[in-house]
Amino acid sequence: MAQTEDRRRITVRLMVLQVSVVVTFAALAIGFWFLQIVQHTQFEEMAENNHQRTLALRAPRGVLFDRDGKVLVENRLSFTVSIVREHTKDLDRTIRLLAAVAGLDISTVRQIVDRHRGEPAYRPIVVIEDASLSQVAAIMARRLDFELPDVVVEQVPMRQYPADALAAHLFGYVGEASDSQIGEGVTSGAIVGQSGIERVYNRLLMGQDGARRVVVNSMGREIRTLEEVPPVEGRRVQLTIDYELQKAAEEGFRHAGFTGAALIMDPRNGEVLSYVSLPAYDPNDFAAGIDRATWASLNADRLKPLQNRAIQGRYSPGSIFKIVVATAALEEGLVTPDYRVSCGGGATFYGHYYKCWLKGGHGSVDMRHAIEQSCNVYFYTLGNMLGVDRIHKWADKLGLAGKTGIDLPNEQESLVPSTEWKLERFGEKWYAGETISVAIGQGQVSVTPASLAVMISTIANGGTRVTPHLIRAVDEGGGWKIATPPAVASTGLFRPETLAALHDGLWMVVNGHGTGGRARIPGLDVAGKTGTAQVISNKGRQAARGSDVDLRDHGWFVFFAPRDNPEIAGVIFGEHNEHGYLGAPIARHVIETYFAKKDGRPLPTLAPMPAPAAPEADPDLAPLEDQVPVAAATARAAARGTH
Amino acid sequence: MFERRLYHHVDWGLLVAVLALCAVGLVQIYSATGGWTPIVQMQIYGVVLGLVALVICLSVDYRSLADKSHLIYVGIIGLLVYVLFFGAVRGGSRRWIDLGVFNVQPSEFVKAALALVLAKFFGDSRRAVVTRADLFVAGAVTAIPLVLVAQQPDLGTAATLIPVAFAVVYVAGMPMRILGVLALVGVLAAPMAWKFALQDYQRERISTFLDPAQDARGAGYQQIQARITVGSGGAWGKGFQEGTQGQLRFLPVAHNDFIFSVLAEEQGFAGVIVVLGLYLFVILRSLESARLAKDRLGAYLAMGVLASFAFQVMYNITMSAGLAPVKGLTLPLMSYGGSSMIATLAGFGLVLNVRMRRFTN
Structure with a gap:
C-alpha cells in the first residue's frame, strides 16, 4: 500500500517537474526567437559596429608648381595619433597614459577628447597631428604591450609649404572643414582650403579621400581588410607665379626693411608673376591644425599678418593717380600732350589755394614733364577740366574701380568717387572743389595694390584691361592642360599719342629728373611712378601725437619695363615707409631678375644695405593743409553715412 | 555483473542524444578556438574518458554503488579538503588537482556523489514522508561539500548542489508546507546574503544584470555582448567559423561558458532549436528513467543526477542569451572541460543504469 502510494506520489511530482522543464524550455525558445528573429536587425547592426571599422584614407592635396614646373607646395607624410573609444574601458586612464607617453599636457588632451565626446565612439579622435617620431615610437611600444590598445597611429599626407612663408597669402592655408563647408564631397573632419589658392581651387586640389573597411577584434586590432577604396590625389596645378621673381620680390622687401605688398604681372595677359603680402604667417602652422596660442597671436598682432594686403588693403594712391588723370584728359581729347600749364607753386580753385609740392613752382610744363616732375598744379588743372565723373570713368577703364577679379578670396573693392556715388552713399551733391584733390589721388580715392597693378598694366599694354590670374595649367589626370585665362575685362586701345606721352613721362620719372631713379637699369627702359598714401591728415597727425599708432605715410611705386612692348609691370606698396621711391629698388631687383632669367644670365643678388642716405625732396608728399578741410568734411560725411 | 540481456534495456535514444550534444559541443569548440587546437583534443580525451566512466557506472548495479555511497562521499570530501590546501591555482581560484598530464576538478564529481548518498539515505528510509530530521541530515550532507567548494571559491558549482538536494527531497515526499517555509526563508535571507555573503564583484554582476547599460564597458559588457x-x-x-562575435573575441570564454551563444551566432535560431530539443529530450528521458525506476533508490538517484544537470543547462542557456547574470557555470556536455565531461557522462551512466536495471532484482 505504502509502496503504491509512494509510486503515485513520485509519479505526480515527476510530472510536475516534467511540466516545469517543458515550460522553461519553451520560454527559452521564445526568448531566443525574440533575440534572433524579432530583434535580429538591431543586433546584427550592433555586431557589425562591433567588429567593422571604416578608416578614412586622406587624399594628398594636389601639388602646386610654379610656371617653370618647380614644386612650390607639396605633401609630406606625417603621423596622427588618435583615440578610438569604441572598446575603451577607462577613457581617463587612456588619456593620462597617452599624455604621459607623448609628453603632452593632460588637460589639453582631455579638452580635445571632450570636444569630440558626442561623436560616435568608433570615430577616431585626433589628439596629435603631425606627431614627432619619438612620440610615435613611444606610443607604438605601449600599443604592442596592449597598454594603449585604443590609440591609433595613422600615416596621413600633410601639406608642406615653402620655407620663409614664401607667398603665404597667395597659397593660403588648409584646415578642418567648418560646419558651413560640409557638403558636396566635403565630409566632417575633411581638410579643405581656408584661404588663398587652397580655398579658391579647393575643388581641384582636394582630391577624394579613400576609405578602408577593416575587421577589428575586441582589442581593436585590425584583423583583415574587407574593402579598400584608395584615395585619389588632388589635381596638380601649375601657377603663373615665377618662383625666382617671387623670391626676388620678398628678398627686396626684406632688404629694404619694410613690409607691404607687391603684385607683379605680365601686362600682356594678366599672368601674375609675383604676389607678396608682408608680414606673412607660416601656412605650415595651419597644416597640422593651428594651436590656439599661435592663432591668437596672429590675430592680436598689430602688424596684421593675416591681412592679405595686396587685395584687402585699401589706401589712397597719391601721385600714382595722376596717370589716370593724364590718360583721361588725353583720351577725352581735352588736351594734347603739348598742353602746357604754368606752375607757380600753387593755384587757386573755387576760392581755395592749392599748393604744389615745389615751393617755387615748376614754371611752364607740358604733359611729359608734368608726369616726370609730378606737378600738382598741372593735374589740378586737368582734373578741374575733366570733372569727377570723367575721372571716375577712366579710373574704371584702367581697372581702379571695383575688383580686379583676381582668383583669390575676399578681394576688396577699390573706390574712385563720382557724383552718382556720392549721392547714393551720402545723399549729397558733389562739389567741384572736391575734384581738385581727387586729381592728385587724395580725398576719397581708396584703392588696393592689386588694382594699381592692373592700372599700370593697362597703361603698359596700351589700353587692354587684363584680369590678373594665378592658374596656368591643370593636370586633369592626362597631362597638363592649359587653363583658360579669364576674359579680358575691357579693350579700348589708347591713341598712339596718348600712349607715347604717358610712356615717355613715366620713362622720364625713372630715367630723367624724376623720383624713380632708384629703379633705373642701364640698357633697359624702365618706366614708373612714385606716390605717397597719407595715413592721416596733418591736423590729425598732431592730434594723434603720442599714441603708439604708426602714422607714417605709405609709399607706392608702380612700374613697367621695357617702355616699348612691356613684358613686366606691377606695384610695390611700402607700408609706413614714408617715401614711394624706397619701393623702386625692389622693383629694379625684380625686373633685373626677370630679364637675367630671360636672357640666361646669372640672377642678380642684392648688395648689403647701403648706409641710410639723407632724405630727398619728395614731390609726392601731400600738398599740405589745403586739402584737409575737404578730407575732413568727407570723412565726417562718411561717418554719418554709415549710420 | 553485466548480463547480456541488460544490453537490450539500455536507453539507446538517451545515449545517442547525449553523444550528439557532445559532438555539437566539439564542433563549436573547434570553431570558437579556431581549428584543431589542444583545447579540442583535450575535449576529445574528455569525451573518451567520460564514455569509459559511463560504461563503468553502467556496469555496476546502482544498488551496489549506493551501498558504497558513503565511502565515495567521504573520499570526495577528502579530495575537496586536499584541494583547498594543495590544489592548483588558476584565475584566483584553487579548484584543481594537478596530475601532470591534466588537472582534475573534484568539485565536478561531488554532484554525482551527493546524488548517490542522498538517494541512498532517502531510499533506505522506511517512512513515507520526509521528516525534519531527514531534512536536517540532507541539509548537512549537502552543506559540507557546498561550503568546501564555495571556499575555492567556485560559487557556480557550489550552487548546483542545491538543486540536487532539493530534487531528491522533493521527489522523496517533502511536505509542500516545508517547501513553502523554505522558499519564504530564502526570500527573507536574500537581502542578508546580499549584504554579508556576497563579494563586491558578485553584487556588481547582479546589479549590472538588472541594468547592463550602467556599466557597458565593465561588468555589463559580457551580457550586452x-x-x-x-x-x-x-x-x-x-555559418561555421563565421561568427564575428565569438571569433573576434568580443565574447569572452566562447569555448567555455558562452559556447551556446557561439552556437546561436553561427547556427542561428535553427541550431538553437535543435540543441534545445536535444537537451529537452535528454532531460525528459532521464525523468522517464526516474519514473520507471524499480525502486525509490533508483528514482532518487536518477533525479539527483538529473537535477544539477538540468539546472546547469537551463541557467547557462539563459545566461548565454544575456538573460541572466553572468556566472561561471558551464553548459554540461558542450562546454570545454574534461572533469565536467567525465562527471556528466558518469552521471548519465547512473541514469542509464537505473533504467536498464528496472526489471532486475
Whole structure:
C-alpha cells in the first residue's frame, strides 16, 4: 500500500517537474526567437559596429608648381595619433597614459577628447597631428604591450609649404572643414582650403579621400581588410607665379626693411608673376591644425599678418593717380600732350589755394614733364577740366574701380568717387572743389595694390584691361592642360599719342629728373611712378601725437619695363615707409631678375644695405593743409553715412 | 555483473542524444578556438574518458554503488579538503588537482556523489514522508561539500548542489508546507546574503544584470555582448567559423561558458532549436528513467543526477542569451572541460543504469 502510494506520489511530482522543464524550455525558445528573429536587425547592426571599422584614407592635396614646373607646395607624410573609444574601458586612464607617453599636457588632451565626446565612439579622435617620431615610437611600444590598445597611429599626407612663408597669402592655408563647408564631397573632419589658392581651387586640389573597411577584434586590432577604396590625389596645378621673381620680390622687401605688398604681372595677359603680402604667417602652422596660442597671436598682432594686403588693403594712391588723370584728359581729347600749364607753386580753385609740392613752382610744363616732375598744379588743372565723373570713368577703364577679379578670396573693392556715388552713399551733391584733390589721388580715392597693378598694366599694354590670374595649367589626370585665362575685362586701345606721352613721362620719372631713379637699369627702359598714401591728415597727425599708432605715410611705386612692348609691370606698396621711391629698388631687383632669367644670365643678388642716405625732396608728399578741410568734411560725411 | 540481456534495456535514444550534444559541443569548440587546437583534443580525451566512466557506472548495479555511497562521499570530501590546501591555482581560484598530464576538478564529481548518498539515505528510509530530521541530515550532507567548494571559491558549482538536494527531497515526499517555509526563508535571507555573503564583484554582476547599460564597458559588457552575439545570429546563423562575435573575441570564454551563444551566432535560431530539443529530450528521458525506476533508490538517484544537470543547462542557456547574470557555470556536455565531461557522462551512466536495471532484482 505504502509502496503504491509512494509510486503515485513520485509519479505526480515527476510530472510536475516534467511540466516545469517543458515550460522553461519553451520560454527559452521564445526568448531566443525574440533575440534572433524579432530583434535580429538591431543586433546584427550592433555586431557589425562591433567588429567593422571604416578608416578614412586622406587624399594628398594636389601639388602646386610654379610656371617653370618647380614644386612650390607639396605633401609630406606625417603621423596622427588618435583615440578610438569604441572598446575603451577607462577613457581617463587612456588619456593620462597617452599624455604621459607623448609628453603632452593632460588637460589639453582631455579638452580635445571632450570636444569630440558626442561623436560616435568608433570615430577616431585626433589628439596629435603631425606627431614627432619619438612620440610615435613611444606610443607604438605601449600599443604592442596592449597598454594603449585604443590609440591609433595613422600615416596621413600633410601639406608642406615653402620655407620663409614664401607667398603665404597667395597659397593660403588648409584646415578642418567648418560646419558651413560640409557638403558636396566635403565630409566632417575633411581638410579643405581656408584661404588663398587652397580655398579658391579647393575643388581641384582636394582630391577624394579613400576609405578602408577593416575587421577589428575586441582589442581593436585590425584583423583583415574587407574593402579598400584608395584615395585619389588632388589635381596638380601649375601657377603663373615665377618662383625666382617671387623670391626676388620678398628678398627686396626684406632688404629694404619694410613690409607691404607687391603684385607683379605680365601686362600682356594678366599672368601674375609675383604676389607678396608682408608680414606673412607660416601656412605650415595651419597644416597640422593651428594651436590656439599661435592663432591668437596672429590675430592680436598689430602688424596684421593675416591681412592679405595686396587685395584687402585699401589706401589712397597719391601721385600714382595722376596717370589716370593724364590718360583721361588725353583720351577725352581735352588736351594734347603739348598742353602746357604754368606752375607757380600753387593755384587757386573755387576760392581755395592749392599748393604744389615745389615751393617755387615748376614754371611752364607740358604733359611729359608734368608726369616726370609730378606737378600738382598741372593735374589740378586737368582734373578741374575733366570733372569727377570723367575721372571716375577712366579710373574704371584702367581697372581702379571695383575688383580686379583676381582668383583669390575676399578681394576688396577699390573706390574712385563720382557724383552718382556720392549721392547714393551720402545723399549729397558733389562739389567741384572736391575734384581738385581727387586729381592728385587724395580725398576719397581708396584703392588696393592689386588694382594699381592692373592700372599700370593697362597703361603698359596700351589700353587692354587684363584680369590678373594665378592658374596656368591643370593636370586633369592626362597631362597638363592649359587653363583658360579669364576674359579680358575691357579693350579700348589708347591713341598712339596718348600712349607715347604717358610712356615717355613715366620713362622720364625713372630715367630723367624724376623720383624713380632708384629703379633705373642701364640698357633697359624702365618706366614708373612714385606716390605717397597719407595715413592721416596733418591736423590729425598732431592730434594723434603720442599714441603708439604708426602714422607714417605709405609709399607706392608702380612700374613697367621695357617702355616699348612691356613684358613686366606691377606695384610695390611700402607700408609706413614714408617715401614711394624706397619701393623702386625692389622693383629694379625684380625686373633685373626677370630679364637675367630671360636672357640666361646669372640672377642678380642684392648688395648689403647701403648706409641710410639723407632724405630727398619728395614731390609726392601731400600738398599740405589745403586739402584737409575737404578730407575732413568727407570723412565726417562718411561717418554719418554709415549710420 | 553485466548480463547480456541488460544490453537490450539500455536507453539507446538517451545515449545517442547525449553523444550528439557532445559532438555539437566539439564542433563549436573547434570553431570558437579556431581549428584543431589542444583545447579540442583535450575535449576529445574528455569525451573518451567520460564514455569509459559511463560504461563503468553502467556496469555496476546502482544498488551496489549506493551501498558504497558513503565511502565515495567521504573520499570526495577528502579530495575537496586536499584541494583547498594543495590544489592548483588558476584565475584566483584553487579548484584543481594537478596530475601532470591534466588537472582534475573534484568539485565536478561531488554532484554525482551527493546524488548517490542522498538517494541512498532517502531510499533506505522506511517512512513515507520526509521528516525534519531527514531534512536536517540532507541539509548537512549537502552543506559540507557546498561550503568546501564555495571556499575555492567556485560559487557556480557550489550552487548546483542545491538543486540536487532539493530534487531528491522533493521527489522523496517533502511536505509542500516545508517547501513553502523554505522558499519564504530564502526570500527573507536574500537581502542578508546580499549584504554579508556576497563579494563586491558578485553584487556588481547582479546589479549590472538588472541594468547592463550602467556599466557597458565593465561588468555589463559580457551580457550586452552575449545578446548581440545571439541576436546577430538570426534565423540561420552566420555559418561555421563565421561568427564575428565569438571569433573576434568580443565574447569572452566562447569555448567555455558562452559556447551556446557561439552556437546561436553561427547556427542561428535553427541550431538553437535543435540543441534545445536535444537537451529537452535528454532531460525528459532521464525523468522517464526516474519514473520507471524499480525502486525509490533508483528514482532518487536518477533525479539527483538529473537535477544539477538540468539546472546547469537551463541557467547557462539563459545566461548565454544575456538573460541572466553572468556566472561561471558551464553548459554540461558542450562546454570545454574534461572533469565536467567525465562527471556528466558518469552521471548519465547512473541514469542509464537505473533504467536498464528496472526489471532486475
